Amino acid sequence: xxxRWFRQILRRRVFIILLLVLQAVILAALITNTSxxxxxxNGAFRVLSLLVVLRVxxxxxxxxxxxxxxxxxxxxxxxxxxxxxxICFQGSTRxxxxxxxxxxxxxxxxxxxxxxxxxxxTAPDHAPQMTYLQRAxxxxxxxxxxxxFSPGEKVFQRLIPELKKAERYIFLExxxxxxxxxxxxxxxxxxxxxRQGVQVRVLYDDIGSFLTLPKDYPKxxxxxxxxxxxxxxxxxxxxxxxxxxxxxxxxxxxxxxxxTGGFNLADEYINAFEKHGHWKxxxxxxxxxxxxxLTVFFLQMWDLSSRTRxxxxxxDPWLCADCQLPSDGLVQPYxxxxxxxxxxxxxxxxxxxxxxxRYLYINTPYLILDxxxxxxxxxxxxxxxxxxxxxPHHWDKWIIHMTTRSYYHPLLEAGVRIYEYTPGFLHEKTxxxxxxxxxxxxxxxxxxxxxxxxxxGVWLYQNKVVGQVKEDFLQTLNECQEITKAPDxxxxxxxxxxxxxxxxxxx
Numbered sequence: 177x178x179x180r181w182f183r184q185i186l187r188r189r190v191f192i193i194l195l196l197v198l199q200a201v202i203l204a205a206l207i208t209n210t211s212x213x214x215x216x217x218n219g220a221f222r223v224l225s226l227l228v229v230l231r232v233x234x235x236x237x238x239x240x241x242x243x244x245x246x247x248x249x250x251x252x253x254x255x256x257x258x259x260x261x262x263i264c265f266q267g268s269t270r271x272x273x274x275x276x277x278x279x280x281x282x283x284x285x286x287x288x289x290x291x292x293x294x295x296x297x298t299a300p301d302h303a304p305q306m307t308y309l310q311r312a313x314x315x316x317x318x319x320x321x322x323x324x325f326s327p328g329e330k331v332f333q334r335l336i337p338e339l340k341k342a343e344r345y346i347f348l349e350x351x352x353x354x355x356x357x358x359x360x361x362x363x364x365x366x367x368x369x370x371r372q373g374v375q376v377r378v379l380y381d382d383i384g385s386f387l388t389l390p391k392d393y394p395k396x397x398x399x400x401x402x403x404x405x406x407x408x409x410x411x412x413x414x415x416x417x418x419x420x421x422x423x424x425x426x427x428x429x430x431x432x433x434x435x436t437g438g439f440n441l442a443d444e445y446i447n448a449f450e451k452h453g454h455w456k457x458x459x460x461x462x463x464x465x466x467x468x469x470l471t472v473f474f475l476q477m478w479d480l481s482s483r484t485r486x487x488x489x490x491x492d493p494w495l496c497a498d499c500q501l502p503s504d505g506l507v508q509p510y511x512x513x514x515x516x517x518x519x520x521x522x523x524x525x526x527x528x529x530x531x532x533x534r535y536l537y538i539n540t541p542y543l544i545l546d547x548x549x550x551x552x553x554x555x556x557x558x559x560x561x562x563x564x565x566x567x568p569h570h571w572d573k574w575i576i577h578m579t580t581r582s583y584y585h586p587l588l589e590a591g592v593r594i595y596e597y598t599p600g601f602l603h604e605k606t607x608x609x610x611x612x613x614x615x616x617x618x619x620x621x622x623x624x625x626x627x628x629x630x631x632x633g634v635w636l637y638q639n640k641v642v643g644q645v646k647e648d649f650l651q652t653l654n655e656c657q658e659i660t661k662a663p664d665x666x667x668x669x670x671x672x673x674x675x676x677x678x679x680x681x682x683x
Contacts, residue, residue: 222257225249225260227257228249228256228260229246229250232245232249232260233246238548240546240680243678244678247678248260276476276480276513278485279475279476279480279485289315291317291318292310292315294318295318295506298506298638299506299638302531302613305531305613308523308527309508309524309635312510312518314508314509314511314520315469315508317468317469317506317507317508317509318465318503318507319499320465320466320501320504320507321462321464321640322460322505322634322639322640322641323460323461323641323644324458324459324461324616324641324644324648325437325458325459325461326458326459326648327447327454327456327458328439328445328447328456328458328459331435331446331458332358332361332439332446335435338433338435338461339362339366339369339427341430341433342369342429342430343374344374344375344430345374345375345428345429345431346366346377346428347426347428347478348376348377348378348379348427348441349379349380349422349425349426349427349474349478350379350381350426350440350441351380351381351384351385351422351425352384352388352440352441352442353388353440354388354389354440354443356442356443356448357448358441358446358448362441366400366402367400367402370400370401370402371401375403376401377402377405377478378397378402378404379404379405379406379474379477379478379481380404380422381406381407381408381421381422381423382406382408382410383410384421384422394406405481406481407422407477407481408420419514420514420628421624421628421629422477422630423618423625423629423630423631424473424477424511424618424630424631425437425438425439425440425618425632428470428471428474430493431467431468431491431494432463432464432467433461433462433467434467434471435459435460435462436459436460436462436470436509436617436618437457437458437604437616437617438457438459438605438617438618439457439458439459439603445457445603452568452570452571452600452601453570453599453601454600455601455603456601456602456603456652457603457604458604458605458606458616458648459616460616462509462634463501464499464502464507465494465507466507466509466634469510470509471491473509475488475491477630504639504640505638505639505640505642506639507635507639508634508635509632509633509634509635510524510634511630511631511632512630512631512632513630514629519626521625521626522546522548522549522627524633525549526549526552528607528613528615529549529552529553529556529563530552532556532561532609533561533610534609534611535562535564536561536563536564536607536608536609537564537566537606537608537609537645538563538566538606538607538621539565539566539604539605539649539652540565540566540602540604540605540620540621541603541604541620542576542620542621542625543565543567543580543583543622544579544580544621544623544680545583546623546626550583553565553592554590554592555590557590557591557592558590563591563592564592564595564649564653565587565592565593565595566602566652567580567595567602568596568597568600568601568602568603569596569597569600569656570598571601572601578672578676579673579676581673582674584659585662588660593658594659595653595656595657595659596656596657596659597652598655598657602652605618605619605621605633606648608646608649611642611643611646612637612642613636613637614636614639614641614642614645614646615634616633616634616641617631617632617633617634618633619633623680
């Protein structure tokens with residue numbers, strides 16, 4: 177089976193790569209040719225770069241984006257404008273945005289106003305955070321208990337028995353799925369649940385699983401009775417449409433229990449396979465009303481991928497009966513979409529940074545920040561807040577790790593304490609502050625997660641998980657080395673790092 181899958185994956189990947197290389201060669205040949213046609217094409221691309229600069233400067237994009245594209249168009253006027261069109265010009269986002277708005281409008285997520293009003297009275301200092309998310313369509317919930325798990329194998333241990341409890345449906349949405357110990361165990365349960373009459377749906381991102389699943393995998397699952405969709409299938413054309421990936425990780429069981437976090441369904445996430453040393457990941461379980469939010473997030477992406485429209489209320493476990501489950505603080509799941517230009521994940525992080533009074537602890541695999549986040553972190557540290565960040569010591573992508581380290585100097589200079597997780601790769605995405613608030617989810621501190629990917633997370637107030645996230649962070653420090661001074665490898669290396677920060681939005 178593995179050999180057959182490998183051959184299928186290899187043939188598909190080689191074919192796509194060859195097509196992309198062929199297109200790039202044709203463009204390069206056309207531009208560098210000395211014929212009259214080539215000169216006209218060359219001039220047209222220079223005019224295009226000028227128009228791109230004018231558009232970028234007048235746009236509402238982040239200053240770092242504006243600087244990057246202006247620099248590229250001025251340095252490489254022939255290729256700069258064309259590169260912008262290929263990477264940033266989203267030709268179909270208007271129709272996708274309209275579709276997403278329709279899907280969001282049909283959900284019940286905006287109707288939980290009583291809990292919101294009560295929450296604002298209970299936590300007035302955090303009312304702006306809750307109000308922002310409520311107005312963005314992400315209500316605050318009571319009647320929910322939560323549990324935090326780290327590392328990933330603890331998520332897996334709890335996930336298996338929860339899947340076996342499913343009576344109506346199981347929904348899974350992931351960036352990466354790969355055959356192995358983790359996925360095979362889950363897959364066996366899904367097949368058994370189908371035989372029991374449980375509806376099972378699987379949604380995965382095509383780029384995320386590009387090298388891990390064969391092209392016909394959805395058909396294989398469908399033959400087993402498991403419904404499957406591939407989000408934004410990769411096509412062998414030079415197109416910007418491949419930028420927006422589904423980076424969410426969601427498991428919903430009957431709409432009553434749901435998981436999310438940094439983990440994917442592959443063996444390195446549970447340390448059954450060593451990829452970059454010990455892999456430290458995290459997940460959160462929601463049991464109660466708040467699980468419905470994650471269920472709706474899944475259904476919206478499913479209908480977007482299927483180009484269908486269904487009645488979400490048929491899956492709502494609380495439609496005909498009030499939830500009598502106990503409450504454990506306030507829980508507010510949220511989602512982020514690159515289509516609507518509302519940077520929900522970034523805004524949640526910024527408000528947590530700005531609201532911190534005593535401490536702010538952050539776990540992140542990547543630290544590639546916009547100027548606003550750098551300024552907020554530095555201001556918090558300079559104002560006396562104990563700001564600490566843990567990043568990986570073992571990297572999964574060298575260029576990304578070097579870019580992460582390029583941000584150490586200004587943060588350390590402002591008083592932010594930075595640590596690197598020495599046993600391996602830290603993949604958690606958590607914030608915790610002042611023993612009152614925390615967030616756990618899929619959103620990295622990098623440009624792709626914050627601005628280009630579909631993401632999700634859970635914001636919590638006065639919840640037991642807040643203490644669990646804090647305890648996990650402090651225990652992690654025992655396995656970290658503190659970075660007290662940014663490495664200095666000379667002026668050429670510093671210049672290289674500055675260039676990395678300049679082109680960071682492309683990563």
